[in-house]
Amino acid sequence: xxxxxxxxxxxxxxxxxxxxxVGPASPxxxxxxxxxxxxxxSSAVSFVMIPDYEFLTKHKVPYxxxxxxxxxxxxxxALVSNQLGIANGLTFTPLAESVRDIYEWWQSDAVxxxxxxxxxxxxxxxxAREEEIIAAWKKHK
Numbered sequence: 001x002x003x004x005x006x007x008x009x010x011x012x013x014x015x016x017x018x019x020x021x022v023g024p025a026s027p028x029x030x031x032x033x034x035x036x037x038x039x040x041x042s043s044a045v046s047f048v049m050i051p052d053y054e055f056l057t058k059h060k061v062p063y064x065x066x067x068x069x070x071x072x073x074x075x076x077x078a079l080v081s082n083q084l085g086i087a088n089g090l091t092f093t094p095l096a097e098s099v100r101d102i103y104e105w106w107q108s109d110a111v112x113x114x115x116x117x118x119x120x121x122x123x124x125x126x127x128a129r130e131e132e133i134i135a136a137w138k139k140h141k
Contacts, residue, residue: 006090019085023092039096040103048134055140059133061126 003021010016028036030049038045050056082090093101105111121128 002091002093006085009089013089015088017084017088019088019090020080020082021085021090022080022082024095025082025086025092033095036095037099040099048137050133050137052137052140055137059129059136061129061133 002023006021034047106116119125119127126133
């Protein structure tokens with residue numbers, strides 16, 4: 001939605017050019033992202049970080065995070081400058097607000113109950129395997 005609103009502003013101002021419409025506004029590491037996303041909620045939480053690509057691959061979760069792992073041709077692919085976009089009006093909704101909005105949409109009638117059930121407990125669901133993966137990680141360490 002940030003990009004859509006920005007595109008409208010660019011069109012209205014007749015601004016043209018080549019821009020990287022990527023976010024967040026500044027580099028954000030995994031910890032900042034996860035804690036920033038959790039700020040949308042008041043629940044207690046205990047994060048388990050697994051910074052071991054081989055372990056994640058072995059347990060079939062290398063792409064469970066919201067970006068591409070920096071391996072092979074993907075190394076550095078997340079390091080794209082958005083400064084020209086920002087200089088031309090690109091703005092970013094705060095992470096916690098985006099997460100809250102996505103959660104509200106996910107819980108709404110717009111998403112069928114069957115889809116929510118599939119995500120939590122369906123075949124291939126990482127949520128269904130979470131305890132197993134964490135136990136394997138603790139044993140692995």
